[in-house]
Amino acid sequence: MVDTLTPAQRSERMSRIRSANTLPEVTLRKALHRLGFRFRLHGRRLPGKPDIILPTYHTVILVHGCFWHRHEGCKVATTPKSNTKFWVEKFDRNVRRDAVVIDQLEAAGWQVLVAWECELASFAKVTAKAISLGEEIKGASR
Structure with a gap:
């Protein structure tokens, strides 16, 4: 399938994709807050600027988009049919x-948890994921 947008139009659309405060990230933060967790956001002093930082538990949560971070087995993690070589290299990077x-954060003593976009697709899923993460966070701090 040929791209129906000009390179300038495609560039404009791609530039609107946010890396922070995405809908999955915000909904997970709200659910964690409802469970009583208090956190910091996008720690610039930490490798990769983790999305959610729970200093009390020495834990960070990375909220990954399935498409961009290649969630294995997820139907959203498809590869575009046009310019495939570019996309495969981009995803590999x-x-x-x-x-x-993740290695740098763990070497610095942080517990690293990952929440995938597809795990946060509905209120019920977000709540379940937040509870699961909460149990994992509190379980590791014992």
Whole structure:
């Protein structure tokens, strides 16, 4: 399938994709807050600027988009049919960078948890994921 947008139009659309305060991230933050967790956001001093930082528990939560971070087995993690080589290289860089960031955070003593976009697709899923993360966070701090 040929891209129906000009390169300038495609660039404009891609530039509107946010890296912080995305809908999945905000909904997870609200659910964690309802459960009593207090956190910091996008810690610039930490590798990869984690989305949610729980200093009390020495834990960070990375909220990953399934498409951009290649959630294995997820139907959203498709590869575009046009310019495939570019996209495969881009996704590979993202996955490698994610692995490096996780290694750096763990080496610094942080517990790293990942929440995937598809796990946060509805209120029920967000609530379930927040409860699951909460149990994992509190379980690790004992």
